Amino acid sequence: MSEPEAIDASLVEIFASIQGEGPEVGRATVFVRLGGCDLRCRWCDSPGTWRPTACCRIEEQAGSARFRERPNPVPIAEIVESAITLAPRSSAWISLTGGEPLLQPGAVAALARALTARGRRVYLETHGLHAEALAGCVESIELVSMDWKLASDVGYGPGIAPLPGRDFHDAHAAFLRVALRARGVYVKVVVTPSTADAEFDRMLETIAGISKTVPLVIQPVTPRGGVSAMPSAERCLALLERAEACLTDVRVIPQTHPIYGVL
Numbered sequence: 001m002s003e004p005e006a007i008d009a010s011l012v013e014i015f016a017s018i019q020g021e022g023p024e025v026g027r028a029t030v031f032v033r034l035g036g037c038d039l040r041c042r043w044c045d046s047p048g049t050w051r052p053t054a055c056c057r058i059e060e061q062a063g064s065a066r067f068r069e070r071p072n073p074v075p076i077a078e079i080v081e082s083a084i085t086l087a088p089r090s091s092a093w094i095s096l097t098g099g100e101p102l103l104q105p106g107a108v109a110a111l112a113r114a115l116t117a118r119g120r121r122v123y124l125e126t127h128g129l130h131a132e133a134l135a136g137c138v139e140s141i142e143l144v145s146m147d148w149k150l151a152s153d154v155g156y157g158p159g160i161a162p163l164p165g166r167d168f169h170d171a172h173a174a175f176l177r178v179a180l181r182a183r184g185v186y187v188k189v190v191v192t193p194s195t196a197d198a199e200f201d202r203m204l205e206t207i208a209g210i211s212k213t214v215p216l217v218i219q220p221v222t223p224r225g226g227v228s229a230m231p232s233a234e235r236c237l238a239l240l241e242r243a244e245a246c247l248t249d250v251r252v253i254p255q256t257h258p259i260y261g262v263l
């Protein structure tokens with residue numbers, strides 16, 4: 001077995017939990033949460049990840065909620081061992097998440113390769129904008145969960161460089177083309193009461209032009225941060241019907257982890 005590459009990562013936390021969204025909802029998952037994000041979504045559930053932190057925390061035993069703290073950065077080999085300790089069965093997912101994990105492309109690539117080599121299933125949760133970074137690791141990812149951010153709900157914080165402009169459409173399209181090289185990929189779009197038909201339809205048209213069969217998860221926003229209400233059931237059904245006119249695999253799936261009272 002080859003050793004993990006000698007790369008460090010800026011980490012926020014590693015913990016064992018249950019996948020709370022998307023088509024793998026309910027499955028045992030170890031979350032490896034990397035620090036730093038270049039977006040500011042109005043509904044963000046993890047603003048503590050927006051900037052790299054001096055220290056991180058690693059759960060000692062799955063479900064124990066006992067954590068040890070250590071300073072950043074953390075060697076890849078230590079992250080791999082910690083994640084595998086929390087996920088002794090190879091059926092569990094190991095999710096590389098954030099923040100935005102692909103802001104640390106070398107770390108994500110090294111983690112994905114090392115975890116795959118140890119027989120683990122690697123799940124990447126990303127805002128879906130950095131196609132070049134994904135290209136460096138996509139073959140080691142079993143499932144890419146890529147967000148499609150609608151510009152009406154995503155902004156930039158102070159000091160956040162405008163990425164491809166405030167409209168992420170073309171960057172998402174480029175990302176999806178690369179993500180289709182992974183063994184699995186789905187697109188997730190968070191919808192709010194202010195989501196406009198025009199931007200939703202533009203997304204659908206572009207996804208369908210790339211692949212009509214890529215799964216699309218419509219996720220009604222969980223009210224938090226700058227969002228105070230979910231879209232109605234009628235609105236979710238209307239969006240589902242619009243999407244099913246273009247794509248073959250569409251589901252509405254809300255987040256479930258707020259039910260347990262965890263992030």
Ligand code: SF4
Pocket residue numbers: 037038039040041043044045046047049098099100127
């Ligand atoms: S991309 Fe994710 S971590 Fe970044 S602001 Fe949006 S929801 Fe939060």
